[in-house]
Amino acid sequence: xxxxxxxxxxxxxxxxxxxxxxxxxxxxxxxxxxxxxxxxxxxxxxxxxxxxxxxxxxxxxxxxxxxxxxxxxxxxxxxxxxxxxxxxxxxxxxxxxxxxxxxxxxxxxxxxxxxxxxxxxxxxxxxxxxxxxxxxxxxxxxxxxxxxxxxxxxxxxxxxxxxxxxxxxxxxxxxxxxxxxxxxxxxxxxxxxxxxxxxxxxxxxxxxxxxxxxxxxxxxxxxxxxxxxxxxxxxxxxxxxxxxxxxxxxxxxxxxxxxxxxxxxxxxxxxxxxxxxxxxxxxxxxxxxxxxxxxxxxxxx
Numbered sequence: 009x010x011x012x013x014x015x016x017x018x019x020x021x022x023x024x025x026x027x028x029x030x031x032x033x034x035x036x037x038x039x040x041x042x043x044x045x046x047x048x049x050x051x052x053x054x055x056x057x058x059x060x061x062x063x064x065x066x067x068x069x070x071x072x073x074x075x076x077x078x079x080x081x082x083x084x085x086x087x088x089x090x091x092x093x094x095x096x097x098x099x100x101x102x103x104x105x106x107x108x109x110x111x112x113x114x115x116x117x118x119x120x121x122x123x124x125x126x127x128x129x130x131x132x133x134x135x136x137x138x139x140x141x142x143x144x145x146x147x148x149x150x151x152x153x154x155x156x157x158x159x160x161x162x163x164x165x166x167x168x169x170x171x172x173x174x175x176x177x178x179x180x181x182x183x184x185x186x187x188x189x190x191x192x193x194x195x196x197x198x199x200x201x202x203x204x205x206x207x208x209x210x211x212x213x214x215x216x217x218x219x220x221x222x223x224x225x226x227x228x229x230x231x232x233x234x235x236x237x238x239x240x241x242x243x244x245x246x247x248x249x250x251x252x253x254x255x256x257x258x259x260x261x262x263x264x265x266x267x268x269x270x271x272x273x274x275x276x277x278x279x280x281x282x283x284x285x286x287x288x289x290x291x292x293x294x295x296x297x298x299x300x301x302x303x304x305x306x307x308x309x
Contacts (some may be wrong), residue, residue: 022064121275
């Protein structure tokens, strides 16, 4: 579907073509430069290119895993999805079509946002291959509104759309929501680890509760505003409080050990000119999550 994509972006990590493994790549990175429904600070459309550019300065040796993830996994960077000027619904349909093509090719899908609304079509695409999956959401916001600013496809509605598709979710880091969203969490029994507990309590104290609500196969969506703004200021809707780097990794690591991650996205990076630290964090998070999904030894249940 080349008519629905831009020309290729910078390759993730920037590894020269002649140095890449000769076998087919197992993971495909799909940039989605879209932020039409951003409600506060725009700029997430520039997130994918910033992540890809920052990735070229990562050390390819993962110091935690002790592995060269790129060599063992094989990573392909795809052309970006072109937003459809007909509006949010048409754009999300386009994202789903392209993502389904990636998944049907047998590759592990990694979405680079862009605003958080792109997660719903990515989950639908991955669910076509993994029908029993659940979604782990790291986020500052519940994103459970039925509609916001006149659209059910707003970024503030993304997890409601996932639930509407019949997919179970679990949330970590939430610290901003409406009364209606809080009532829905209670009504549906959604496992939500609010920020005070997620940040201050030992992960072991609530991880069992989180894992018990997720099925064996998990899609992970990381809205970067899950991180504390002191660590990640480059988001459209920053919220005080939140996860630090090591707390976020401890959550993702344990989920990867106890479940099977079958796809993920990292969204809502709105780059700040002159401050590349958030871009680098996002790029390293993508690389570490790929390592967790493919190379981390899984614990027996």
